[in-house]
Amino acid sequence: MKEKALDYQYGGKKVSYEEFMEIYEKSDLRMEFINGEIVLLSSPSLSHQEISGNLHVKFREYLKGKPCKVFYAPFDVHFRKEGFKDPDVMQPDLLIACDVGETTNEKGRYMGTPALVVEILSPSTRSRDMVDKLNTFMISGVKEFWIVDPVQEIILVYGFKDLDIEHFMTYRKEDTVRSFWFPDLDIAGAEIFS
Known part of the structure; x- marks a missing residue:
């Protein structure tokens, strides 16, 4: 206590x-x-967990036979930001990492930079996810960031290049969400929010 x-x-x-x-x-x-x-x-809501599970399944299917792996929270990532001494340590809701083999430390912890990160919004994390985390991911070398809004049923997809936003798309539940970084990774919005 x-x-x-x-x-x-x-x-x-x-x-x-x-x-x-x-x-x-x-x-x-x-x-x-x-x-x-x-x-x-805090603990995630029921809809948060359903969306996370749906995305995890879709990402796993897509990554079969590929060198990248999907992981889900709680899973620590040390984001080393360009121009900053200390990294940020976060637990993204989901991430795809393509550098696991060469970036695992002696304690078996992942110390690399994910290629794709997903955050599912909740009322208590909304502004932190959309501002602070977006900035951290962008300047630490992440290639793509998905923000999933369960209330409005939209997905914002950011593609980063040279530590800046190169690509931005908004998808609705009735759309097919397309990855900026991973070729042929597309998921029906209805399957994410079902």
Whole structure:
């Protein structure tokens, strides 16, 4: 009980990457480290989990026989941002990584940069996902970012090149969502929101 109370005191506080890692290693709570601030994560909603599961299945089908792999939260990623000393540590809802073999450390943790990241919006994470995380992904070398809005049933697809937005599309439930980075990766919106 005492440990849980101490963990909650850190939410929203500025700390160094080293301090965050020390706190994180001693905690059972889900947390992220964004722009020097600890962010405590809550449990996802039912619709969030359904969308995440639907996308996971579609991504796995697409990646069969390919060198990339799909992973889902909780799964830590250390995003090393161009021009920043400390990385951000986040748990994207889903990600596709193509560099797993060469970027796994001695503890078996992934330390690479995903090619594609997906965040599913919730009321408590909406602005952080659409602003802070978009910026982090863009300047850390991620190639593509999908923002899924379960309420409006839309998907925003950002393609990044040279640490900038090169491509942007909005898809609705009735559309077919097409990847910017992965050839032939397309998913019917109705299958994502079903």
